[in-house]
Amino acid sequence: MKVTISPRGSMSLLSQLEIERLQQSSDKQLYRLFRNCCLAVLNAGSKTDSSEEIFNKYEDFDVNVVKSERGIQLELINPPAEAFVDGKLIIGMQELVEAVLRDILFTGETYNSQTLDSADTHTLTHVVFDILRNAQIVQPNLDPNVIVCWGGHSINEVEYKYTKEVGYQMGLRDLNICTGCGPGAMKGPMKGATIGHAKQRNPNGRYLGFTEPGIIAAEPPNPIVNELVILPDIEKRLEAFIRCGHGIVVFPGGVGTAEELLYLLGILMHPENERQVLPVVLTGPASSAAYFDAIDDFIVATLGEAARELYTIIIDDPIAVAKAMKKGVQEVKEYRRETGDSYCFNWTLHIEEPFQRPFIPTHENVRGLSLHRDQEPQLLASALRRAFSSIVAGNVKDEGIRAIRKYGPFEIHGERDMMRKLDVLLRAFVEQGRMKLPGTVYHPCYRVITD
Known part of the structure; x- marks a missing residue:
């Protein structure tokens, strides 16, 4: 099976030099990464969290960058059948493939591993900003309203329904959702928010998905993501979350969620970030109370009581979570206005x-x-x-x-x-x-x- 698609978004208009650069990438290791990420997004909604299983299942999949008079085309060879309806590629799938083209080949040529390895911390933050700006994630004329939701891809049905209810309550309050873009607690808040936005007749709901090449196949973007960004690695991904987010909600999860929370607390505990305003809520249904007790105990035992002051635990109360985020977003807006910082990207946050x-x-x-x-x-x-x-x-x-x-x-x-x-x-x-x-x-x- 062979299907040809023409990019329609930011990659639809390229110079001849840019097209040649993309085609030359086919001879490099970068192309392999591009191919694997395309395969991952075409598997959105798959029931596995093993990247190896997906790669083995579709060994005969390939993708070619083809030059055309109007720009470029992508030739998909033996793509997953689930990405099509009546022989046509699902529009959302095409958008995700275009995001891979933009972030892996186009941006990846500029910010290769050699460039990133030699960059200082100030430059690395600018790299994160450039990638997000190129994806049109950072937009200067929007008020703060992006809530980052972290949580596990493997959660039970009660926890999943709870994440949807929290998302719904936040959507009713015109808050947008940003997650790791996968299933479970990454999908639930987005799904709930779509209903909240629909009830408020909000046609501009944003469902941001931030991922990275190492995890994208194990956690393919869920179908609700309408703005996907693939950062170079987990560290850039985590920095993107906390510089773009105006509030953080942490649902039950596993080691990945613990990693995200420790990253956040480690940054907020730095003395230079003492005045930062960023609401953080840990939440889940009543059945998850013991989970948060264990997380809380571990954090206090390792990082001390000061770390506990950086977050609030709210159990089994989606409305309270949404209200806390709405109030926190207003405080973020006031703080950014006072400090002269951007609403769309937290430049003043100190990250070592x-x-x-x-x-x-x-x-x-x-x-x-x-x-x-x-x-x-x-x-x-x-x-x-x-x-x-x-x-x-x-x-x-x-x-x-x-x-x-x-x-x-x-x-x-x-x-x-x-x-x-x-x-x-x-x-x-x-x-x-x-x-x-x-x-x-x-x-x-x-x-x-x-x-």
């Missing part, structure tokens, strides 16, 4: 290098993590974030899965008491089915050394 440089989860790097309390809490938060990031890689990322298969589980070492608390938390995630999709047998990709 450990939170920006990519962490490569090799067995050696995981063993070398500095997990002890004899350091600044924000640095410990960064190290803990990397520990959770390595488990995410071992669970769902193609390279991480291959590394575990070849060398065995990651070994996480650190201060004895802290490791015991970490082990208790991770065991709870496993018992609650938060590591993989329901019905999947989980084999831990890590060992916490508690001796």
Whole structure:
């Protein structure tokens, strides 16, 4: 099967030089990344969280960049049949493929790994801004109203319905949703918000999805995402979330959600961010109360009471969550006006290098993590974030899965008491089915050394 599509968005009008540059990418490793990401978005809505399974299933898939008189065309070879209706590619799928073209080939040529490795922290923030601006995510004339929602891709039905209700209540209050773009707690708030926006006759609802190449196949964009951005790595993705968001809602999740929360707390705990205004709410149904108690206990035990002051826990009350976000967004607006900062991108937020440089989860790097309390809490938060990031890689990322298969589980070492608390938390995630999709047998990709 062969299908040809013509980009209709920002990539519909390119110069001849830009077209030649895109075609030359076909000879490089960048093209392989482009091909895999195209396959991932064409699998939106799939029932697997294994990137390896998707890649193996569609080994004969390919995509070519073809020059035409009016610009370029994309030739899809043996794409997934689920991406089509009556022989025609679903419009939303085409938009997602165009986002891959823009962020992987077009932007990726400018911000390659060599350029990013040599950049300082100030430049890395500008890279994040440039990618978001190129995707038209940052828009200067809009009031603050973007709520970032974090949570697990593997949640139960009660938790999923709760995320939809929270999204609905936020949609009624004209708040837009930004998530990691996948299933579960990333899809639920968007789905609920669509109904809230419809009731308010709001035709401009925004459902932003931020992802990165290593996770996109395991968590393909859900069908509601109407603005997709693929950042170069997890660190740029996390920075994009907190610089674009005007409030953060954290739903139940697993190691990925814990990684996101630790990243956020580590940044907010830096003394230079003491005056920052960013409402953070942890929430779930009554049945998830124990989950948040465990998260809260772990955070206080590792980062101290000061970290607890940076968030509020609201259990089983979607209206209260939505009202807190609406009130918080107004406070963000006032703070940005007072400081002269942009409404669409938080330039004044201070982010240090450990939170920006990519962490490569090799067995050696995981063993070398500095997990002890004899350091600044924000640095410990960064190290803990990397520990959770390595488990995410071992669970769902193609390279991480291959590394575990070849060398065995990651070994996480650190201060004895802290490791015991970490082990208790991770065991709870496993018992609650938060590591993989329901019905999947989980084999831990890590060992916490508690001796």
